[in-house]
Amino acid sequence: MKRNTILTIAGLVVLVAAVGLADSILGRFTVRILNLSAIYIILALSLNLLNGFTGLFSLGHAGFMAVGAYVSAILTMTPAQKEMNFFLEPIVPILARIQLPFPIALIVAGLCAALAAVLIGVPALRLRDDYLAIATLGFAEIIRVIITNIQSVTNGAQGLKAIPKYSTTWVVWTVAAIAVVFMLALVRSSYGRTMKAVRDDEIAAEAMGIDVFKVKSTSFVISSFMAGVGGALLGHLISTIDPKMFTLMLTFNILLIVVLGGNGSITGSVLGAIIVTVLMEALRFLDMPMNLVFFKTNGLPGLRMVIFSILLMIVVLYRQRGLMGNKEFSWDGVLGIFRRKNSTRNGGRP
Amino acid sequence: MIKTENVSMRFGGLTAVSDLNIQISKNEIVGLIGPNGAGKTTAFNTITGVYKPTEGKVIFKGEDVTGAKPHKITERGIARTFQNIRLWKDMDVLENVLVACHLRMNVGVFAATLHLPGYRAKEKKSREFAMSLLDSVGLADLAHEPATSLPYGKQRRLEIVRALATEPSLLLLDEPAAGMNPQESLELMEFIGKIRDQYDLTILLIEHHMQVVMGVCSRMYVLDYGVTIAHGTPDEIRRNPKVIEAYLGVD
Numbered sequence: 286m287k288r289n290t291i292l293t294i295a296g297l298v299v300l301v302a303a304v305g306l307a308d309s310i311l312g313r314f315t316v317r318i319l320n321l322s323a324i325y326i327i328l329a330l331s332l333n334l335l336n337g338f339t340g341l342f343s344l345g346h347a348g349f350m351a352v353g354a355y356v357s358a359i360l361t362m363t364p365a366q367k368e369m370n371f372f373l374e375p376i377v378p379i380l381a382r383i384q385l386p387f388p389i390a391l392i393v394a395g396l397c398a399a400l401a402a403v404l405i406g407v408p409a410l411r412l413r414d415d416y417l418a419i420a421t422l423g424f425a426e427i428i429r430v431i432i433t434n435i436q437s438v439t440n441g442a443q444g445l446k447a448i449p450k451y452s453t454t455w456v457v458w459t460v461a462a463i464a465v466v467f468m469l470a471l472v473r474s475s476y477g478r479t480m481k482a483v484r485d486d487e488i489a490a491e492a493m494g495i496d497v498f499k500v501k502s503t504s505f506v507i508s509s510f511m512a513g514v515g516g517a518l519l520g521h522l523i524s525t526i527d528p529k530m531f532t533l534m535l536t537f538n539i540l541l542i543v544v545l546g547g548n549g550s551i552t553g554s555v556l557g558a559i560i561v562t563v564l565m566e567a568l569r570f571l572d573m574p575m576n577l578v579f580f581k582t583n584g585l586p587g588l589r590m591v592i593f594s595i596l597l598m599i600v601v602l603y604r605q606r607g608l609m610g611n612k613e614f615s616w617d618g619v620l621g622i623f624r625r626k627n628s629t630r631n632g633g634r635p
Numbered sequence: 636m637i638k639t640e641n642v643s644m645r646f647g648g649l650t651a652v653s654d655l656n657i658q659i660s661k662n663e664i665v666g667l668i669g670p671n672g673a674g675k676t677t678a679f680n681t682i683t684g685v686y687k688p689t690e691g692k693v694i695f696k697g698e699d700v701t702g703a704k705p706h707k708i709t710e711r712g713i714a715r716t717f718q719n720i721r722l723w724k725d726m727d728v729l730e731n732v733l734v735a736c737h738l739r740m741n742v743g744v745f746a747a748t749l750h751l752p753g754y755r756a757k758e759k760k761s762r763e764f765a766m767s768l769l770d771s772v773g774l775a776d777l778a779h780e781p782a783t784s785l786p787y788g789k790q791r792r793l794e795i796v797r798a799l800a801t802e803p804s805l806l807l808l809d810e811p812a813a814g815m816n817p818q819e820s821l822e823l824m825e826f827i828g829k830i831r832d833q834y835d836l837t838i839l840l841i842e843h844h845m846q847v848v849m850g851v852c853s854r855m856y857v858l859d860y861g862v863t864i865a866h867g868t869p870d871e872i873r874r875n876p877k878v879i880e881a882y883l884g885v886d
Contacts, residue, residue, distance in 0.1 A: 467748065474747035475737045475758060482723050482734040489721035492683060494709035494738030494801050503744050549725075611725060 289616045308454040316454060317522070322562035323457040324518045327464045329542040329554040331511030336540070337549035337611070338472060339504040340484030342418040344536050345406070346512050348425030349398040351432055351531035353513025354520035355439055357394035358448045360385045361521075366447050373443065374436045387451045391460075391517050398513025401428065402506045410501045422533065433528040444527025445520075452522035460518060464511060468551050471507070480504055484549075545600055547607030552614040557607070568592055636661045636837045637682070637713075637805055642691035644674075644681050644861075651677040652861045655691070657839075659805075664831055664838045666848040668872075669858035670881060675841045676718060678858070679807055682839075683715050684708040695805070710738060714803035716794040718810045718841075722782040728793060729765055729778040735800035736761035768796050771833065772826070788819050792826070799834060806830075808840040812847050820844060824851040845882070849873070857881070 307319055328350065335341045359367075359380055367376050375381070385393065405427070409420040432439045439445070471477050482490040483500050491497050520526045538561070546557025571588040575581070600608065612618075642655040652674040659665050667675050681688040687702035694700070700708055723731055740761055746754045769775045772792050777785060782793060791811055798806060811827070812820040824847055831838055842848040848855060849869040857865040857872060859881040865872055872878055 470750060471744075471748045474750065474754070475733065475740055475742060475761070476744050476747040478726070478730060478734045479737050481726060485723040485725055486721050488685075489717065489723065490734070491705040492685075492709060492715050492717075492721075493735040493797065494706045494714075495734070496704075496706045507744075 292616045304454060304458050318562060318566050320452060320454055320457045320522055321519075322559045323461040324452070324515055324522060325539070325542060325558035325562050326461045326555050327511060327515040327518070328539045329546065329558045330464050330468050330551065331508045331515060332536075332539050333543045333546075333549065333551070333554045334468065334471075334480075334504055334508045334511070336543055337547075337554075338477065338484065339480045339501060341410070341501060341505065342414055343406075343421040343505070343508075344418045344533065344540070345421030345425035346539055347531040347533065347535040348421075348428035349401060349509040349512035350516025350519065350535065351425075351428055351526075351528070352398045352401050353394040353516035354526050354531070355432060355445070356397045356513070357387075357390045357517030358445050358520045358526060359383075359438075360390035360393060361387055361449050361451065362445070362447070369447070370443070370445055371437070371440050373441070376440075377437050380438065387449070387521075391514055394517035395510040395513040398516070399506045399510040402509030403502075406505045406509065407502050410498065410505060422536075425531075425533070425536065429528050429531055432531075439528075442528060444525060444530075446525045448520050448524045448526065450521060450524050452518045457518055457522070460514065465551060465555060472551065476500075476503070481549075541597065543607075545597060545607055547609035547611060549611035550607065550609040550613060552612070553607050553609030556609065560608075564593065564596070565589075636663075636696065637839075638694040639678075639682065640692040640694065642678070642681055642688045642693060644677050644686055645689045650861050652681065652688075652858070655681075655858075655863060657856055659837055659839060661804075661837055662831065662835070663854065664827065664840070664852050666852035666855035667839060667841045667858065668843065668845065668848055668855055671843070672860075673858040674861040675858055676809060677861075679715065679809055679841065682708075683713060683807065706738075709801050709803070712802070712804040713807065714798035714801045714805075715807040716791075716798050716809055716811060718813060720787075720790050720794055722790060722793060722797070724781075724783045726782055727779050728769065728774060728782050728785065729762075731782045731793060732765040732768060732797050732800045733761055735797045736765055738801050765800060768799055772796055772830075787814060788823075791815075791823070795826075795830070799830065803836065805837045805839065808838065810841050810843065812842060812844055817846075820847045821850075824848075827851055845873075 308316060328346070332343070332346055335343045360383060362370070363384060364381055367381055405424045406421065409417060409424060412420050433442050435441070479490065479495050479500050482493070482495060483497050487497055542557040542561045543554055545561060546553030546555070568589040571592055572584065572586050574584045637657070637659050639655050639657045642652060643650065644652040655678055667678060669675050677686065680686045682693055684703050684705040684707065692699055692701045695711060695713060700711060723734065726734070740757045742754050742757055766775060766778065769778055774789060774793060774796065777789070782790070785793060795808065795811065808827070812823050815823060827838060827840070828851055830836060840848070840852070852869060854866070854868055855872055856863055857878050864877045864881060865875045867875070
């Protein structure tokens, strides 16, 4: 076996062990944050497919997540739970009785988000750059407004509560792992190459026989499918959803992860998702009252976001292309760094 | 092979190309020359589907392809290069060629993503084909270099190789010798003759440098202000008073 294969297998074993260990010994709150970062990995990858690999600037992610979250929630809740939730106006009878196993509901959630992408996104793909961003942003808002207003299907502004908590550590990390493997396989296939070609130079891509529109829509639909699945998992993690959750702010958080990690880098999205999610919580102490010897603050809500924004600015100023640029993790790269360090320690001799 | 019938292209009040009638038979190398702004690139763009001609028809292999989408035109066997190099900058040399191979691979997105055996076989074949193309133009040892790190002349060659990877029967070259010194241009013209024979191509090329095209083309068309002012063999063109007037100006 090649060295890299052995290292990869060893790395995977360590990862699985780490997830298992974290799940059993860490507190519920910490585990929940770890699980949240797994979901953000899925969401960041799906946005990176559009933004980083196909060069489509979309701001409509929250809309597709909302579709996924609602579909999966409604499909998995028991009839009794639905009756409790829909107290203003009863749920549509067909939906009241339906109850599907979680894995199927998750896939259906993804498919519904993909369908929404076909219906509303595909016409928008005739636009480019900032125009596309504005159009997708508008579509996401439309989805949100529709969800708010179809009371008998989504329970409107009240949202849904007591969604079954199916997003356990193993579930979210397995789905995240599948998402990573899927993205690697897609990006390295000949289809992935055409996506990069469309991103780098659309005119050249077209002239080389690539159906640019087809490539863009494929990417858009796949990305929305992943967003739908991610949204569904998010719903099952925090167990309550409402339309206000799925605003531009949510899309912005994911965009931030993608940009911070590196547009066009899968490794970057994974690292970015973990760093951002953990930091968001770790910096929470800044919002609390603080005793800084010379002066005392009595709680500055929002200070956390200020520090966070400054950190982000530093990263963007010094590493314009994000933490990873568009590079990927490789064992050769990691070992190369160690080797370089050693050689400087030995006075430059290898 | 290819024929344009009274093709005109107007942008608002400006007629970039008017009544263009080009006819090229198989395995010919034909030049399209003219001063700056004569409408040469516009003529290319109407043939390759970038623009839909305002009037007239483009007939390729006996079929009307007027106004078809650029990728459909490429699928039918017309490939092109660009005046200002348009390589994909974040990819290496080999990947640039492989993207162009995608057209003939005929794989679905799922087969490709799941790396099914059928896809693997096709991918392997494409890689071999791409490497053989690179080898034939002496770029094989640079296969894993970033495309834009190559020197200018080699980038031009790579663009031609990339076009060849779509397995065309008609190759359109837009100023392949732009920015080259006379020595490089001569080598390029030799190279064009070579690929014509090797890949059984028909070639239409745009060039301003008269001396360069004279050597390689069997016939040429001369455009000036969108109008075809002359057509014939290099010798006829060289003596044509209208051409001399367009190029040098006459009192």
